[in-house]
Amino acid sequence: MAIFASGAGSNAEKIMEHFENHPSVCVKLVVASKKNAGVLDRAARFGVETMILNKTIFFDTNIYVKELQNRHIDIVILAGFLWKVPANLVVAFQGRILNIHPALLPGYGGKGMYGHFVHEAVIAAGEKESGITIHLVDEVYDHGKHLYQATCSVEPTDSPDDLAKKIHELEHRHFAAVIENYIQENPVLFGAA
């Protein structure tokens, strides 16, 4: 497994914890889109190899696809990754890239909908409920097949920070288990994991 992230990496950390002593699944690589991303320190604490993306190489070449294939990466997990995954990577890992979105898609998704922007929009709309969506990644932002959703309440007094805290709790509780289930339920994609 390779985890792609752009920020603090709390989801990546929960995933590395979950699979640290797993008999058949391991986190081999953490890939960051920013050289100062907190996820890199978290990976180092787990002894996981890290890689910092070059934007031009990522979008204009096949080099990173080959890097993943050379490391025998079977599944790519996006955990707060803020760049659009280009078609070459989507095609090379068809059905094997998962993303977590901090809202109940199809609402509150698409370009510009990440991190606090999502929670601010949910609260501004007066929603009474929000949650998380774990989905397959295709070439369009937040458009792939939904694998799992979980909900939380949105109280009238909630700030975006309050909502972010509830969302992170849901993410940390469910993401790693959804990944494990997806691998185990798709032996054709992942062999006898």
Ligand SMILES: Nc1nc2c(c(=O)[nH]1)N[C@@H](CN(C=O)c1ccc(C(=O)N[C@@H](CCC(=O)O)C(=O)O)cc1)CN2
């Ligand atoms: N091909 C795909 N790539 C990505 C997907 C996807 O579904 N298909 N999901 C996103 C994750 N995401 C929401 O879950 C998301 C992340 C970022 C953005 C966004 O608007 N990004 C900005 C750039 C931000 C930055 O560089 O700091 C932008 O594109 O202008 C929307 C949704 C990951 N990739």
Ligand SMILES: NCC(=O)N[C@@H]1O[C@H](COP(=O)([O-])[O-])[C@@H](O)[C@H]1O
């Ligand atoms: N649309 C993508 C998006 O907004 N992703 C969100 O970024 C955060 C990353 O937190 P983390 O770096 O602590 O795991 C998570 O809440 C994740 O859902």
